[in-house]
Amino acid sequence: MEQLILSSENEYAELNGYLADNNICNIFLVCDSAFGFLKIKDYFDELEDLGIEITKFSDFQPNPLYESVEEGVRLFKESGAKLIVAVGGGSAMDVAKCIKLYSNMDPSKNYLEQEIVPNDVALLAVPTTAGTGSEATRFAVIYYDGKKQSVADQSIIPSVVLFDESALETLPLYQKKATMLDALCHAVESYWSVNSNDESKEYSKKAVTGILENLDAYLANDRNANRAMMTAAHYAGKAINITQTTAGHAMCYKLTSLYGVAHGHAAALVDTKLFPYMVSHTDGCVDPRGEEYLKKTFEEIALMLGCNTTDEACAKLQSLFDSLELTVPTAKEEDYAELKTSVNPVRLKNNPVGLTEDVIESLYREILK
Numbered sequence: 001m002e003q004l005i006l007s008s009e010n011e012y013a014e015l016n017g018y019l020a021d022n023n024i025c026n027i028f029l030v031c032d033s034a035f036g037f038l039k040i041k042d043y044f045d046e047l048e049d050l051g052i053e054i055t056k057f058s059d060f061q062p063n064p065l066y067e068s069v070e071e072g073v074r075l076f077k078e079s080g081a082k083l084i085v086a087v088g089g090g091s092a093m094d095v096a097k098c099i100k101l102y103s104n105m106d107p108s109k110n111y112l113e114q115e116i117v118p119n120d121v122a123l124l125a126v127p128t129t130a131g132t133g134s135e136a137t138r139f140a141v142i143y144y145d146g147k148k149q150s151v152a153d154q155s156i157i158p159s160v161v162l163f164d165e166s167a168l169e170t171l172p173l174y175q176k177k178a179t180m181l182d183a184l185c186h187a188v189e190s191y192w193s194v195n196s197n198d199e200s201k202e203y204s205k206k207a208v209t210g211i212l213e214n215l216d217a218y219l220a221n222d223r224n225a226n227r228a229m230m231t232a233a234h235y236a237g238k239a240i241n242i243t244q245t246t247a248g249h250a251m252c253y254k255l256t257s258l259y260g261v262a263h264g265h266a267a268a269l270v271d272t273k274l275f276p277y278m279v280s281h282t283d284g285c286v287d288p289r290g291e292e293y294l295k296k297t298f299e300e301i302a303l304m305l306g307c308n309t310t311d312e313a314c315a316k317l318q319s320l321f322d323s324l325e326l327t328v329p330t331a332k333e334e335d336y337a338e339l340k341t342s343v344n345p346v347r348l349k350n351n352p353v354g355l356t357e358d359v360i361e362s363l364y365r366e367i368l369k
Helices: 009-021 033-037 039-049 066-079 090-102 173-192 198-219 223-243 247-259 263-279 291-304 310-323 335-340 345-349 357-367
Strands: 004-007 026-031 053-057 083-088 122-127 139-144 147-152 160-163
Touching: 004 009, 009 039, 009 160, 026 039, 026 066, 026 090, 033 039, 033 083, 039 053, 053 066, 066 090, 066 139, 083 090, 090 122, 090 139, 090 147, 122 223, 160 223, 173 198, 173 223, 173 247, 173 263, 173 291, 173 310, 198 223, 198 291, 247 263, 247 335, 247 345, 247 357, 263 291, 263 310, 263 357, 291 310, 335 357
Parallel strands: 004 160, 026 053, 026 083, 083 122, 122 160
Antiparallel strands: 139 147
């Protein structure tokens, strides 16, 4: 599916055109707590003044609950809206995707247990960070009875994406760094994934190139660089939509919950140690394309990072992380037992080098203080 990509230039002129061309007069707006600080809020206020009906839904938390989605589906149906607009980070996108997905299902039964029947409800995504790439993926995450539920279906990929770089201007510097690292880790992990193909690799290359070329200006809050970073994160999202993530992400989730670091920060902590481990252990290759293919893949990643050798690439990845001056958490001895058993085995299957529990523990010991 080709997504329609809109720009925020000229006071959202392209978005005005999209709404007019599709006779949109009723919008279901899914937004997070940052919405009130964004320029696009004023745009939606003006739409209401012009008589377009907007139902705003923001009753969800950063790790959205099934019950929140359930309520969102009910309100969406009541609203009669033909367009869902998601403005926010990954959680707002997850909620909006699930509302779309479940909107034609039986509300008297658990949505997670029902067969997915794609519908034609339009979903327009407005990402407010340059990181998750959620606006380009078929994945969503919600929590049911305290357990993470992964939802995946091609039909929840937003049909329209609006890149509004002004959303990044008020993003705290730490979040800018962490979300950028998430996009970088998506691109690199996708490239080495056992599920990679020519298309996903092209997306990864575009993502990494965009990130490295615009990094300094992006951190300095340059408008053009902010837009370029959003585009790079989008390409990284398109890459993982094909391949999914690998051990780097599988190992990072517990770091976030144990030490309170942002997701992208945690992913980079892992990948800076995972990459050199894999480079020196290609004999543990589990990619069916073989060890020589994997060595070539790592060499291609090195070139993608602007390096001549894989050793240089590993050093560059670490140097990039160090230059951001992000903390390295301190672990207690008892943390390692919890960490090594927390890893999602499904994501490990996507990793090109096999990792035993002992290896995972040793990597955690390298990652943490």
